[in-house]
Amino acid sequence: MTMTLTQQIMTVGMVVLGTVLTRFLPFLVFPAHKPTPVYVQYLGRVLPAAVIGLLVVYCLKDIDLGSGNRGFPEFFAVAVVVALHYWKRRMLLSIAGGTMIYMLLTQLVY
Secondary structure, X not given: OOOOHHHHHHHHHHHHHHHHHHHXXXXXXXXXXXXXXXHHXXXXXXXXXXXXXXHHHHHHOOOOOOOOOOOXXXXXXXXXXXXXXXXXXXXXXXXXXXXXXXXXXXXXXX
């Protein structure tokens, strides 16, 4: 099924509208001259750790410890991410290093 030109224009317009709204809405809801509400400050403190925890659980949920490589590539890549992060404190380096180790292990070793 293909979209007509009108549908394509409407789709692009909705994507642009969604992008503009998500970029400018926080500045309209929380202007610079007013203090940030306490609940937003609280969410800013707790959500990053909650999201990381959720991602770890999501990434490791399908590991079958009873067969195959028993999750070694996944757990080793997690250990590399943790070690790199504690060593260098560079988020992108940690993510890239863990991803590269995982991909190398799954493609070349297991």
